[in-house]
Amino acid sequence: MPLEHTLTKTLWQYSEPLPDETMEFLKGIAADYCKVKNYVFKKYSGIKSLDKLTPVYSILNEMRVCGLREQLNLPAVYYELAVMDAVGTIKSLWSNLKLKIGGYITANENLSADDRHYLRTVLKLNNVYAAVLNRRDYEMPKNAEGLAIDVKRLNSLLCRLTRRYLKRPESDCMNYFRISPNGYSYKDGAMRIVCRTPRKRISIPLKDGRQFDRQIQIRKGYAALAVPVEAKIKKHSGYTGTVYIHIGRADMLTLSNGHIYGQALNEMTDPETERLDRKNRERHKVYAAYIQNAENGDMQKAREIEENNLGKCKYDRQKERERERTKTFINSEINKMIAIEKPARIVITAPVTKNKTRIYAKRTNRELTRSFNGYIRERLEYKCRVNSIELEEINAKGTGAECSACGAEGKRQGREFICESCGFHTTIAYNCARNIKQKYLEP
Numbered sequence: 001m002p003l004e005h006t007l008t009k010t011l012w013q014y015s016e017p018l019p020d021e022t023m024e025f026l027k028g029i030a031a032d033y034c035k036v037k038n039y040v041f042k043k044y045s046g047i048k049s050l051d052k053l054t055p056v057y058s059i060l061n062e063m064r065v066c067g068l069r070e071q072l073n074l075p076a077v078y079y080e081l082a083v084m085d086a087v088g089t090i091k092s093l094w095s096n097l098k099l100k101i102g103g104y105i106t107a108n109e110n111l112s113a114d115d116r117h118y119l120r121t122v123l124k125l126n127n128v129y130a131a132v133l134n135r136r137d138y139e140m141p142k143n144a145e146g147l148a149i150d151v152k153r154l155n156s157l158l159c160r161l162t163r164r165y166l167k168r169p170e171s172d173c174m175n176y177f178r179i180s181p182n183g184y185s186y187k188d189g190a191m192r193i194v195c196r197t198p199r200k201r202i203s204i205p206l207k208d209g210r211q212f213d214r215q216i217q218i219r220k221g222y223a224a225l226a227v228p229v230e231a232k233i234k235k236h237s238g239y240t241g242t243v244y245i246h247i248g249r250a251d252m253l254t255l256s257n258g259h260i261y262g263q264a265l266n267e268m269t270d271p272e273t274e275r276l277d278r279k280n281r282e283r284h285k286v287y288a289a290y291i292q293n294a295e296n297g298d299m300q301k302a303r304e305i306e307e308n309n310l311g312k313c314k315y316d317r318q319k320e321r322e323r324e325r326t327k328t329f330i331n332s333e334i335n336k337m338i339a340i341e342k343p344a345r346i347v348i349t350a351p352v353t354k355n356k357t358r359i360y361a362k363r364t365n366r367e368l369t370r371s372f373n374g375y376i377r378e379r380l381e382y383k384c385r386v387n388s389i390e391l392e393e394i395n396a397k398g399t400g401a402e403c404s405a406c407g408a409e410g411k412r413q414g415r416e417f418i419c420e421s422c423g424f425h426t427t428i429a430y431n432c433a434r435n436i437k438q439k440y441l442e443p
């Protein structure tokens with residue numbers, strides 16, 4: 001297998017606050033971008049288009065002549081990316097669906113080995129799969145010849161499963177669009193992007209002078225530009241050890257050697273959780289008053305309330321800022337851990353899942369640290385890949401309750417872990433990290 005030397009990551013670049021008319025323009029493009037995607041979803045997400053999705057050019061050609069672009073007056077640099085964006089989504093839905101059907105095939109005990117072989121073969125070949133779904137004739141694939149199977153029965157099973165799992169995608173995301181490199185240029189610290197009037201460009205002043213030559217996505221109020229760039233994968237010769245990490249709520253990373261990174265992450269996120277809770281309660285009250293006035297027919301009062309109190313802009317901006325601050329902290333602490341520990345391998349526990357959905361204690365459901373747990377794992381995974389560090393996940397079973405000194409079941413109180421059997425007294429996080437190590441090293 002060839003070694004990957006790069007991987008795609010996203011850089012962010014921010015604009016200066018933009019005048020209303022520019023914002024209106026960006027929002028208009030985003031709304032049309034969304035319309036194009038939904039049009040593509042509607043037309044091409046069904047079984048009839050399955051064998052049309054790759055390569056994307058056949059759909060792109062049809063979309064070029066269908067009249068929608070002219071109707072929306074949307075420049076091609078946006079229109080075509082919206083089409084490709086939507087086709088990409090449809091394709092990933094199909095691969096998810098195939099995974100689900102694959103899982104069903106494996107789990108179904110009424111299927112013989114030959115049955116499974118046939119079904120898996122069909123799933124791999126889009127043209128054959130499409131023919132089965134649309135009840136067209138097809139040539140039996142070479143490696144499915146001579147099987148002892150009831151083709152008709154299996155094909156109708158496949159049709160049934162596909163109907164069960166096939167989803168019709170729909171986008172309601174109106175604050176984002178992509179733009180291709182020929183749709184923008186740079187001048188005087190601003191990015192100039194194609195507008196609806198030919199040969200005219202709209203200027204977006206940027207906060208920094210970086211210039212990119214890739215597809216750019218535009219999001220949110222002041223315009224945040226997401227730029228996918230290739231990151232070089234680094235190989236560190238001095239990275240040799242293995243570290244065992246507990247990912248926690250209070251302290252972010254607790255290692256089996258006792259080191260802690262991202263200490264007291266919760267102190268950063270808890271006040272924000274409280275602030276958001278308080279804000280939400282206030283908003284709820286205001287909203288109730290708004291409804292009341294509207295129901296009583298006092299529309300002027302209702303409008304006043306709406307204008308003065310129900311705006312989400314400030315609320316969202318503040319929330320976004322806090323999130324960015326926390327994310328920066330998380331990233332720099334992971335970097336610090338990697339630079340200090342110099343690991344060749346990192347062992348963590350797999351997230352606790354049930355029916356593939358992550359389960360968390362109800363009480364902590366709305367806590368922000370929880371919502372960052374996924375982000376921490378994602379960043380850890382990414383940074384491991386960039387630094388050629390092996391990341392292994394082991395089953396969490398037993399790593400929480402058992403005493404890492406004697407193996408007896410201990411007591412957990414708040415953040416403390418107490419073993420009454422041997423007297424070991426420490427934090428839950430540290431005990432857990434030690435258990436991860438022992439479990440990993442167990443023969």
Ligand SMILES: [Zn+2]
Nearest residue numbers: 403406419422
């Ligand atoms: Zn013990």
